[in-house]
Amino acid sequence: MSASHDSLRTLDYSVIQQCMHCGFCLPTCPTYDATHLERNSPRGRIALMRAIADGRMDLTRVFADEMYFCLGCLACMTACPAGVEYSQLFETSRAMAEQSAVLSNPTRDWTRKLLLRGLFTRPRMLRLIGRLLYVYQTTGLQDLFRRLAFTKLLPTRIQQLEPQTPTIQAKFSHQVIAPVERPRTGKIRYRVGLLTGCVQDLVFSNINRDTADVLLANGCEVHTPPVQFCCGSLHGHNGESETSRALARRNLDLFDVEGLDAIITNAAGCGSHLKTYDRLLAEEKRYADRAAIWSRKCKDISEFLVQICFRAPTAAPANLPIDKLTYHEACHLCHGQKITAQPRRILRSIPGVKITELAESTWCCGSAGIYNIIQPAMSQQLLSRKLGHIAKTGAAIVATANPGCHLQIENGAKSKGENIQVFHPVSLLAMAYRAE
């Protein structure tokens, strides 16, 4: 089914042909900037895709590696004058690379199967793992293991990643948000669905609670199904397009798409993918129409708040240096969804907030989904660059709207011994409302 999505050779050729190789994407591409090698640029990658589509080149290992060297930050889509759908090309290429199995080896295949098909399609299993990790972290076992240097027994790659293990929350989203919540006062202006995400659910359930609070404070009835499925972005970006479509269908089944006024996400990476359900399911009779409505109604929280003219808070969050704040733009918010002004509007609405603009605020921080795990060197290079710019602003708070960036910047700052707090803009707004 839908083979056309999964091969460059059957993909609508006009998508590839839309690239006029003007090169406007080059200076915005972090990997090209690092190497100055044309193959590592969006234009170079599209040239390779076209060569495959034309049958001038076979799908080689070099090509597949190149597709995984790409961050998928989509900065090229912002720069592109011709409106090339790079995200579609990139996802198709990775899917085709996976089908060709040029990268196949037992460890990789096993890990992918376990994580992508096993864990990230089963929300209850994911929560169970999260719960075990929480116990490990809170009972002092983690500290003990680290002190006894047991972590040294792990394979080198895992050893390097171990300190980045995110801290799991005591309660997950369904334990802090009721399936339906109504504003305590005033009339209900909107009925909205709230997506709780995967990482957001385990590591940042507080951000989900803050999102619900902010929506309630603005007259929204909030519907939050307690068990939600991964949005499929992880799968779509990693060549598992069939699983990605299956997850999209499950999420469509979970929400009253026709009845709700909006479906809210607070994770940029998810939002960028969630909004493409229409394209993803366009050829599926049972779902195409609802997927189209979904894509229309799916909104990032900041986008929705500005759209409904959210109420500006009258107080400021207590004990936070909000006058020393900078904003890092998650790639999949600014490039993937073209949302740049709204989060700043929200931050500025909080009394006492002073934003010092971050140089290269739209440049990828190196998190990029699971990029920091599969391409640690490039990821670290981008993180150092980001932290350098943050340091120059003198900011004590970094606001950002994506869990990946949040963790990446938080971990980076911690390992450099810098005293920087990271918040989602909506959390700062929620704190401000609470301080009233």
Add this chain to the structure above:
Amino acid sequence: MNTDIVSELSARFLPEAVITQPEDLIAYSYDGTPILQQLPRAVVLVTSREEVATLLTLAAKYRTPVVTRGSGTGLSGGSVPVEGSIVLCTARMNHILELDTDNLTIMVEPGVINNEVAMRADSVGLFYPPDPGSMKVSTIGGNVSENSGGLRGLKYGVTRDYVMGLEVVLATGETFFTGNKCVKDVAGYSLKDIFIGSEGTLGVVTKILLKLIPKPAARKTLLAVYERMDEAASTVSAIIAAKIIPCTMEFLDRTTIRCIENYSKVGLPLDCEAILLMESDGHPAAVDEEAQRMEQIAREHGARSVSLAKDIEEGTRLMTARRMAIPAMARVAPTTILEDATVPRSKLPEMVRFVQKTAEKYNLTVGTFGHFGDGNLHPTFLANERNPGEIHRVHEAVTEIFSYAVELGGTISGEHGIGLTKKSFLPSAIGEINVRILRELKRVLDPQGILNPGKIFDRQFSAGAAAARSAMN
């Protein structure tokens, strides 16, 4: 013992600097020109003039063609490889070497991006005016090789007007510097001028000394809307006759306006025939006065409406409409063929009408916009390269447009260069004697014909010439 250039290059350069993998070569088989494509034999990412000299020495030894490339944004095929060639890529020679605020100069390596020079100059209150459409991507080396223009040509000139000196590696591998920081210098022929706009056919530029000027303190932007194109043209003439030289006078025709409006809904009127976007810059008092005079002249010459931007932000917003021209049109069709026929200012209305008539004749869609102040038009054909019939018709139309431009006393290229796409038009445009002198100059500086052969004019097949032939002949 090495027997071919690639293995000898691999021995002399760092392994990662010499690229021969097929996947990499595909990524160097094009530049910004539509349709053209040719795989090189290898690509070398140079980092110093010594490396450039080594590469050219080896190229001379093996009689292998060398095609120099910066960011590959050219629009006439100048940096598209020729068959069997080595691509010399300057992207990693990207350092700003010196900013001299006493002499108002900046010394850069060829791979530095135009916009980086502009920003560095701006940071000390100086100004580097040449602003080709590709300024955020294209390299100074490429700008020099194509003598790039931009939106400010009328008042500030083009790249040539800002080059004070060049370090060049010759086809023999010798390196020399021509020019200096002196405003006046008549010691011998102005050799740097021979290399500016030479499209990589005479030598490889490894260092560039650029002139900077003080940054204008103020800027004002106007948008004038016309029912008839002639009124826009006569406005331009009248403004210049009134002894005002605005820094920008951009023109958009009906098709371009429609494309922009469909794409971005910036609120341009759809029922007009032309829009002029004008900008005055300089001393605040002078700018105020000039802008008022320009507004008055535009009204006197039939502008339906003229809006004066209140501040820099609004001015930038108006200029955005102009910058949308290419993106807006690129989204309409898969292949955008952007030409740059240029005529004396007074002939502009005739030229624009001729472009429209010719497009109709060949059943093509064309949008024309461009720099009305300096006569540089950009007729942009919207086509599909997979439709050979249509591409053939574009070629026919472009041929007619070029001959008409020449007939009106103009030129076949204002700022994109000749490269591969326009070389067949060159003899009729500039005449046999001109072409002969160009060829002789080429023979003196590159007797073996190894530097970007087959560009500007066809290769000269001498007995010792390399076996490789120009890709596009």
